[in-house]
Amino acid sequence: MARPPAARNKCLDAYISLLCEEGERAATLEATASRAGVSKGGLLYHFASKEALAVGVIESTEEHVQLDLARMSEVPEGASVYYVQTSAEVDTELDRHLVAVQRLAQAGVSSASEMLKDVHSRWFQLILDEVGDQSIAHLVILIGEGLYAHLATPDSWYQSTFDGRLQELLDLVPQLKKLKQLNE
Amino acid sequence: MARPPAARNKCLDAYISLLCEEGERAATLEATASRAGVSKGGLLYHFASKEALAVGVIESTEEHVQLDLARMSEVPEGASVYYVQTSAEVDTELDRHLVAVQRLAQAGVSSASEMLKDVHSRWFQLILDEVGDQSIAHLVILIGEGLYAHLATPDSWYQSTFDGRLQELLDLVPQLKKLKQLNE
DNA sequence: GTCTATAAAAAGATAGAC
DNA sequence: GTCTATCTTTTTATAGAC
Numbered sequence: 199m200a201r202p203p204a205a206r207n208k209c210l211d212a213y214i215s216l217l218c219e220e221g222e223r224a225a226t227l228e229a230t231a232s233r234a235g236v237s238k239g240g241l242l243y244h245f246a247s248k249e250a251l252a253v254g255v256i257e258s259t260e261e262h263v264q265l266d267l268a269r270m271s272e273v274p275e276g277a278s279v280y281y282v283q284t285s286a287e288v289d290t291e292l293d294r295h296l297v298a299v300q301r302l303a304q305a306g307v308s309s310a311s312e313m314l315k316d317v318h319s320r321w322f323q324l325i326l327d328e329v330g331d332q333s334i335a336h337l338v339i340l341i342g343e344g345l346y347a348h349l350a351t352p353d354s355w356y357q358s359t360f361d362g363r364l365q366e367l368l369d370l371v372p373q374l375k376k377l378k379q380l381n382e
Numbered sequence: 383m384a385r386p387p388a389a390r391n392k393c394l395d396a397y398i399s400l401l402c403e404e405g406e407r408a409a410t411l412e413a414t415a416s417r418a419g420v421s422k423g424g425l426l427y428h429f430a431s432k433e434a435l436a437v438g439v440i441e442s443t444e445e446h447v448q449l450d451l452a453r454m455s456e457v458p459e460g461a462s463v464y465y466v467q468t469s470a471e472v473d474t475e476l477d478r479h480l481v482a483v484q485r486l487a488q489a490g491v492s493s494a495s496e497m498l499k500d501v502h503s504r505w506f507q508l509i510l511d512e513v514g515d516q517s518i519a520h521l522v523i524l525i526g527e528g529l530y531a532h533l534a535t536p537d538s539w540y541q542s543t544f545d546g547r548l549q550e551l552l553d554l555v556p557q558l559k560k561l562k563q564l565n566e
Numbered sequence: 567g568t569c570t571a572t573a574a575a576a577a578g579a580t581a582g583a584c
Numbered sequence: 585g586t587c588t589a590t591c592t593t594t595t596t597a598t599a600g601a602c
Contacts (some may be wrong), residue, residue: 344524
């Protein structure tokens with residue numbers, strides 16, 4: 199496919215920012231157009247409807263997800279550590295996209311819910327491949343999810359209390375594999 | 383304070399349900415009134431504005447939170463296990479309220495954000511009191527958050543993959559305290 | 567307390583000029 | 585491709601009857 203025009207990308211980016219920062223309700227056509235620096239008509243040329251905008255977000259997200267999964271399976275520190283580490287990263291393109299998709303899912307966009315479900319199962323599979331135990335893999339997924347949930351909530355408890363302690367947490371992740379042995 | 387009339391409670395409950403199930407945008411005055419079985423005018427008698435409805439949710443949530451914190455500090459299995467366990471519970475009044483408050487926070491209602499921040503810090507303190515280590519306490523909080531995040535996303539990956547495995551996870555929680563010793 | 571009617575604003579979308 | 589003007593529907597809120 200031909201590379202999309204710059205204005206189209208600006209619209210998509212503006213919509214994603216609004217979804218993340220102000221929620222789905224605030225992400226109106228007018229607000230999106232305004233933030234993208236175009237008129238409502240200009241926006242509607244690239245995305246014929248609200249729904250088309252959502253589809254655009256999901257397609258763009260899928261590209262970022264594919265890159266992430268490829269890295270996750272190759273990285274030297276292992277899938278678990280990579281997953282938790284990247285879950286805590288704010289302001290990466292992938293995370294902005296995933297937060298936006300989550301907002302859409304919560305607003306009832308079913309293709310967004312399906313994408314999240316699919317992404318989670320792919321992450322889970324890579325982590326399971328590494329740690330070799332379902333319960334431990336779930337634990338890792340949930341820790342990442344917890345970080346991500348805080349990330350997705352601006353001004354959360356996370357920023358004030360947890361800031362600077364990420365490394366301590368990452369150090370604990372590889373230890374999780376030992377839990378099962380302790381348990382037996 | 384005098385006990386509020388039944389219709390008022392039905393309105394609040396309808397608004398909370400809509401926030402949880404269909405998102406903040408779908409939780410309009412009309413939809414809320416309709417679900418509560420009253421007219422728009424009837425709703426607006428009890429809650430003079432959208433904002434008043436949000437305040438109502440937050441006040442009601444605070445009551446449920448206080449009860450939960452009291453239980454959490456007394457329960458025999460310990461604060462950590464109680465916290466993770468209740469994070470996984472769907473359809474309790476507390477969880478419905480917290481999901482609703484989260485939706486409001488994401489929609490930019492600042493008093494909702496502040497309440498969530500406050501609740502998290504109170505949970506954290508009780509867990510820290512039990513486990514005695516900041517990093518482990520964070521781990522517990524994040525696992526609960528991860529569960530809660532899935533709970534708050536209907537039709538998530540959680541239901542299909544994780545269902546029935548909660549007990550295994552709960553068994554691992556008390557083991558987390560041992561991680562720090564392993565690390566030293 | 568609860569309802570209907572109505573007003574005022576905002577949101578999504580179309581048409582057509584440039 | 586991008587804009588302005590306009591239309592329709594939805595949403596919030598008010599006024600006043602019952």
